[in-house]
Every structure is written in C-alpha cells, then in structure tokens.
Amino acid sequence: MILSALAWSATAVLALVMFFPIAWMVITSTKSETDAIAIPPNLWFVPSLAKFEAAFIDGDYLRFFDNSVAIVGGSVLIALALGLPAAYSLAYFPGKRANDILLFALSTRFMPGVAVIVPLFLLYSKAGLIDTRAGLILIDAALNLPLVLWLMRRFFRDIPLEIIEAALIECRSHWRIFWRVVVPLSVPGLGATIFLLIILTWNEFFFAVNVTGQSAAPLPVYMAAFMTTEGQTWAQMSAAATLATLPIMILGWLTSRSLVRGLAAGASR
Amino acid sequence: MTAIAVTGSQTARLRRLAPGTLATAPSVIYLVLVTQLPFVVTVYLSLHQWNLLHPERGVSFVGLSNYLSLAVDPVFQIAVLNTVIFTTEAVAATTIIGLGLALLLHHISFLRGLLYLFLLSPFLVMETVAPLLWKTYLLNPVYGLLNWFLSLFGIAGLDPLGQAPALTVMTIVTWQWTPFMMLILLAGLQSRPEELVEAARVEGARSFGVFRNVTLPHLRPFFAVGMLVEAILLLPLFGPIYVATYGGPGFRTANLTFDAYRLLTQQYEVGKAAACGVVTAALTMAVTVILLRRVRLDVQRS
Numbered sequence: 001m002i003l004s005a006l007a008w009s010a011t012a013v014l015a016l017v018m019f020f021p022i023a024w025m026v027i028t029s030t031k032s033e034t035d036a037i038a039i040p041p042n043l044w045f046v047p048s049l050a051k052f053e054a055a056f057i058d059g060d061y062l063r064f065f066d067n068s069v070a071i072v073g074g075s076v077l078i079a080l081a082l083g084l085p086a087a088y089s090l091a092y093f094p095g096k097r098a099n100d101i102l103l104f105a106l107s108t109r110f111m112p113g114v115a116v117i118v119p120l121f122l123l124y125s126k127a128g129l130i131d132t133r134a135g136l137i138l139i140d141a142a143l144n145l146p147l148v149l150w151l152m153r154r155f156f157r158d159i160p161l162e163i164i165e166a167a168l169i170e171c172r173s174h175w176r177i178f179w180r181v182v183v184p185l186s187v188p189g190l191g192a193t194i195f196l197l198i199i200l201t202w203n204e205f206f207f208a209v210n211v212t213g214q215s216a217a218p219l220p221v222y223m224a225a226f227m228t229t230e231g232q233t234w235a236q237m238s239a240a241a242t243l244a245t246l247p248i249m250i251l252g253w254l255t256s257r258s259l260v261r262g263l264a265a266g267a268s269r
Numbered sequence: 270m271t272a273i274a275v276t277g278s279q280t281a282r283l284r285r286l287a288p289g290t291l292a293t294a295p296s297v298i299y300l301v302l303v304t305q306l307p308f309v310v311t312v313y314l315s316l317h318q319w320n321l322l323h324p325e326r327g328v329s330f331v332g333l334s335n336y337l338s339l340a341v342d343p344v345f346q347i348a349v350l351n352t353v354i355f356t357t358e359a360v361a362a363t364t365i366i367g368l369g370l371a372l373l374l375h376h377i378s379f380l381r382g383l384l385y386l387f388l389l390s391p392f393l394v395m396e397t398v399a400p401l402l403w404k405t406y407l408l409n410p411v412y413g414l415l416n417w418f419l420s421l422f423g424i425a426g427l428d429p430l431g432q433a434p435a436l437t438v439m440t441i442v443t444w445q446w447t448p449f450m451m452l453i454l455l456a457g458l459q460s461r462p463e464e465l466v467e468a469a470r471v472e473g474a475r476s477f478g479v480f481r482n483v484t485l486p487h488l489r490p491f492f493a494v495g496m497l498v499e500a501i502l503l504l505p506l507f508g509p510i511y512v513a514t515y516g517g518p519g520f521r522t523a524n525l526t527f528d529a530y531r532l533l534t535q536q537y538e539v540g541k542a543a544a545c546g547v548v549t550a551a552l553t554m555a556v557t558v559i560l561l562r563r564v565r566l567d568v569q570r571s
Binding site for chain 1: 505553
C-alpha cells in the first residue's frame with residue numbers, strides 16, 4: 001500500500017518535472033514581456049492572447065506556417081503515392097527480394113543527413129531548387145517513404161490473405177482491390193502512419209536549414225532564429241513556440257497508443 | 270527474417286497474380302536517386318579539392334588529403350570525440366531513466382493515462398524549440414528559474430551554457446529522448462508473460478528476484494532495438510547543438526554533423542565537408558553493425 005503510494009507520487013512528480021518546460025512555455029506565451037522575465041516569477045498576471053495575435057499579424061509566423069503545411073503535405077503525399085503500391089505488393093506478394101527491398105529502404109532512412117547533403121546542396125544550387133518548397137519536399141518524401149513501406153506493409157498484413165485472394169479471383173484488378181478492399185480495411189493503420197509522418201516532417205530541421213532560406217523555410221528554421229533572444233522577446237517567442245509545437249503534440253497524444261501497439265506488434269512478428 | 274514468411278502454398282498461389290515489379294520499382298528507384306546516388310557523389314567529392322569561394326582553382330583530385338587534413342584539424346578531433354560522447358551519454362542516460370519511468374508507469378493505475386501523456390510530451394517538442402525552452406526559462410543566468418531557485422538557498426548564480434556547454438546539450442537531448450526509450454520499454458513490459466511472473470512468485474522469488482530473472486531477460490530485445498534506433502538517430506544530432514550553443518564556445522560542442530555544416534556553409538570547402546559526411550556515415554555503419562549483431566543474438570536467445 002505504502003509502496004504503491006510512493007510509486008504513484010514519484011511518477012507524478014517526475015511527470016510534472018518532465019512536462020514543466022512545456023507548461024511554462026504555454027504560460028509565458030500569455031504574459032506581457034515584462035512579466036515573462038520577472039524574477040521571482042510572477043504567477044499573478046492577467047493572461048492575454050496579445051502575443052498570439054501579434055504572431056499572426058505583425059510577425060512572419062504565418063509565412064513559415066504555410067511553408068510547413070505545404071512541405072509536410074507534399075512530402076507525405078509523394079511518399080504515400082510511391083510507397084502504398086509497394087507496401088501492397090510486399091505485404092501480399094513478397095517475392096524473393098522482399099527482404100532485401102525492406103532492409104534497403106530502412107538503411108536509407110538511417111543514413112545520416114550529412115552523408116548526402118553536399119551533392120544535394122550543389123545540385124539544388126545549380127537546378128534552382130535552393131530555397132524552394134519543392135526542393136525540401138523531394139528530400140522529405142525520401143525520408144518518409146521507408147516508413148510507409150515498413151508500417152503499411154505491416155498494417156496490410158492484418159487483413160486475412162483469404163480476403164485478398166477471394167477478391168483477386170473475382171476481379172483481377174489490383175488497382176480496384178487496393179482501393180475497394182485494402183485501403184478501407186486498413187484505415188486505422190493508415191491514419192497512424194500518416195500522423196507519424198506528419199510529426200516527423202513537421203519537426204525536421206537539418207535538411208530544412210541547409211536547403212531553404214528566406215522564402216521556403218518551415219517552422220523549425222523560424223524557431224531556430226530565436227536562439228539569440230536575450231530576454232526582450234520571451235513572451236513573443238513563447239507564443240510562436242506554442243503555435244509551432246502544440247498542434248503536433250496533441251496529434252501525438254491522440255495517436256501514440258495505436259502507433260506503439262502497431263510498432264510493438266510489428267517488431268514481434 | 271521470419272517476419273515475411275507466409276504459409277507457403279498461399280504465397281505460391283498468390284504470386285501467380287502478383288502485380289510485378291511495377292509496384293515496388295518506383296519506391297526503390299526514388300530512394301536510390303535521393304539517398305544512394307548522392308552518397309556515392311559525396312564519396313567522390315571527398316577525394317577532391319573544391320572551394321566554392323575560389324572557383325578559379327577548379328576541382329582537382331587530391332586522393333585522401335581531405336581526410337588527412339581533417340585528421341590533424343583540432344576542430345574535427347573535438348567533433349569526433351563529441352559525437353561519440355553525446356551519443357553514448359544520451360543512449361545510456363535515456364535507457365536508465367526511461368527504464369525507471371516505464372517501470373513506474375507499468376506499476377501505477379490512478380491517472381496513468383494522463384501521467385503517460387505528460388511523460389511522453391518532451392519527445393513531441395520540435396528539436397529547435399526544446400533547446401530554446403531550456404536556455405531561456407530554465408538556464409538563463411539573469412532571468413532563468415534555476416538561478417532564482419538557487420538564490421533562495423543563498424547559492425551564487427550559475428551559467429550552465431557558458432560553464433558546461435556540453436553537459437547542457439546532453440541534458441536537453443536526454444530530456445527529449447527519454448520518453449522514446451520509456452515508450453519502447455513500456456511496450457516490452459506490457460508484453461511480459463504474466464505466467465512467468467506468477468511462476469517465479471510461487472517459487473518464492475521476491476520483487477527484485479522477479480525483476481532480475483524474469484523482467485530484465487524479457488526486456489533484452491526491447492533494450493537492444495531502442496538503443497540501436499536511438500544511437501543511429503542521435504549520432505548525427507544537429508538541431509539542439511545549433512540552437513543551444515551553435516557549436517561553441519570555440520567549437521567545444523561541435524559534433525561531426527555540425528563540423529560538416531560549418532565546412533560547407535561557412536568555409537565552402539566542398540571536399541572537406543564531403544569527407545566529414547563520409548566519416549559520419551562510416552561511424553553510423555559501424556555502430557549499426559555492432560549493435561545489430563547484438564540484437565540478433567538477443568532475438569535468437571529469447
């Protein structure tokens with residue numbers, strides 16, 4: 001009994017400590033700049049949304065937000081368009097090379113960015129792709145593609161083979177079976193995969209900072225520019241950080257369970 | 270990989286109807302074009318002298334001299350050392366703390382879902398925002414909460430980013446990645462066969478005995494996979510270093526990725542930056558091979 005109470009208190013304290021910086025970010029975003037840097041910290045203040053309004057109206061936040069949405073959307077769509085047919089094929093018709101293809105795809109995901117950035121940077125400079133959304137979309141799609149292959153192959157396999165076989169004998173068109181049978185039956189898995197891709201692409205920084213600049217940079221690059229902030233703009237920075245972080249965090253909260261379940265099951269099969 | 274084997278006859282029957290390579294070829298080709306080809310070109314460039322600031326000098330083959338000049342470059346030496354230290358420390362710390370948190374979460378039931386979400390959250394913070402939160406609210410020498418807290422006990426102010434920059438970067442990374450390890454180990458704990466735990470209890474094992482003889486062996490493959498993925502993803506760490514210290518002061522916190530970034534975007538030394546990238550890839554491959562061998566052993570044993 002006492003041990004359980006102790007374990008619970010320890011968990012609660014640790015959870016609050018881990019979450020504290022995030023909570024403080026949200027609290028600070030509703031303060032005035034003076035309150036934001038007050039020492040001792042001022043907890044009796046009138047919260048206001050002024051800094052959020054400022055981020056939307058005066059600041060550049062919206063421009064970077066648009067870039068982020070376009071880059072995430074574009075790269076996820078390309079990865080799905082290329083990866084879903086492959087995952088379908090690897091799930092139900094694994095040829096001799098299925099293992100090789102999957103391991104190859106995984107190895108490309110784990111390749112450090114610095115090992116490919118130099119030629120991409122040079123090529124992009126020559127081809128006019130530097131500081132364009134399209135340029136970053138092409139790279140992020142390659143980061144997302146291996147995850148589509150691995151996760152969706154795994155989720156497709158949850159559909160009993162008999163169903164696929166029966167459908168194939170009946171209509172013989174892979175295209176129609178894919179859209180009419182496979183996709184509708186794996187909506188939860190597809191959702192979890194898409195959410196994971198969105199979270200990862202939304203937060204990607206290395207390629208973003210190397211191939212984009214003033215006009216096409218997404219939010220991680222925008223946030224990095226606050227690194228020299230020295231106390232004058234903490235409330236403003238907190239509002240921008242909250243806007244950039246919170247939507248993705250909520251998405252992660254909503255999907256973490258199904259993702260962990262899917263991944264754990266995938267690892268054990 | 271037994272993962273892909275299906276019952277033989279079914280596969281054979283289905284294969285006759287297979288969509289052919291048309292389904293997989295585009296993915297493979299795309300990955301080759303965007304990741305493999307650039308890597309080959311990186312290796313090629315690493316053997317050449319090419320500075321974008323001096324186009325008149327042109328591009329010339331110089332053999333291994335980029336690698337040799339990196340080897341005697343003090344910044345590069347620090348970068349290699351930091352890469353190894355940051356990765357090892359982060360993997361070790363997140364594994365230990367993550368195990369503790371996973372065990373606690375597995376044990377409790379009241380408000381478990383909420384506490385789980387709190388503990389998970391740092392992992393979902395943008396990697397350029399996490400260091401901002403630490404270097405402003407918490408660690409800023411003048412307006413930070415740490416120094417205010419210390420002053421309550423009459424302790425003089427600290428400047429963690431100035432006095433211990435590497436330790437600060439590692440702390441931030443540990444904060445972000447502990448939830449990842451916790452997640453994986455929690456999945457492991459939840460798949461622990463309860464019959465084994467019961468059997469051990471019946472035989473008179475105490476809690477610690479169960480932990481040592483049942484729980485830890487069961488978690489081995491989960492440790493291995495978690496540590497492997499984390500090592501591969503943290504070896505080219507970039508965002509937290511860029512935002513927290515920008516590699517400084519005086520390159521004391523630069524790692525291989527940051528050094529390549531510096532060589533490319535500040536010195537425009539294409540050859541040297543490429544060589545730095547090749548070294549990073551080689552290091553990643555070495556870690557992967559070593560850890561993957563361990564994973565295989567663990568999976569076979571369990």
